[in-house]
Amino acid sequence: MRDERGRLLLIRRGRDPGAGLWSIPGGKVEQGESDHEALTREMREETGLVVAVGDHVGSVERPAPGGLFEIHDYRCSITAGDLSPGDDADAATWVDLAMFTTLDDRNALVAGLCATLSDWGELPR
Template identity: 35%
Template sequence: MTAVVQPNHPQLAVSAAIFRDDKVLLVRRARSPAKGFYSLPGGRVEFGESLHQALSREIDEETGLDIEIVGLAGWREVLPAASGAGHYLIMSFAARWVGKEPALNDELDDFRWIDPDALASLGDLKLTGGLEEVIQSARRLIGS
């Protein structure tokens, strides 16, 4: 088995707080990093992609959903010492669900549409760091 070699520089990633009927989509990661944690769908930006192109591609690949990107909701930096993984700068966007039902790829193993007001009471779910703040910021942009 070959070990995963992490780049020696930060990687740019995107994620989306997708809202549908006043609920936000959370997905559970099936692989490292963050295996078993609920988070927002998203992933790395490829060379030459705009942030919006990368976000639309990642959401389609991971969930199959059609979305409308509303705006930048915030960002988060994940450092190697904090996660045991690479160094990431994650740009998180607010988005609206437009169509299709979630069809998860092999990077994810569960999804839930959650009322943002219920996040604090979901003690049984492991959430990635900074998730609640990004969702609340995205919610303000959506206007729900």
């Protein structure tokens, strides 16, 4: 998700997988939930923001204990709330391209995030 300045919303993961690393908000789809319902719930839990889910941006698979995570990303817009980390996020912030690149250079992003967002044309501005 981007703000009106084109900055990307990142959370720092408070738990594994990827504890201490920065990523885009997200999480598991609970049984009986649609992707949109899960995304709305996870955004509120991790960031304090209420969002409207938009177009699908892309999908990727990542290694997971005992298999693979299948990750689907969507564009979102904020409809309510104030940015505040929660649930398994211990920090949340908006980053521009310079800060995103710095985090990538320091290996502070979850594996593959920069390359995936670049492939999708979704890097921050």
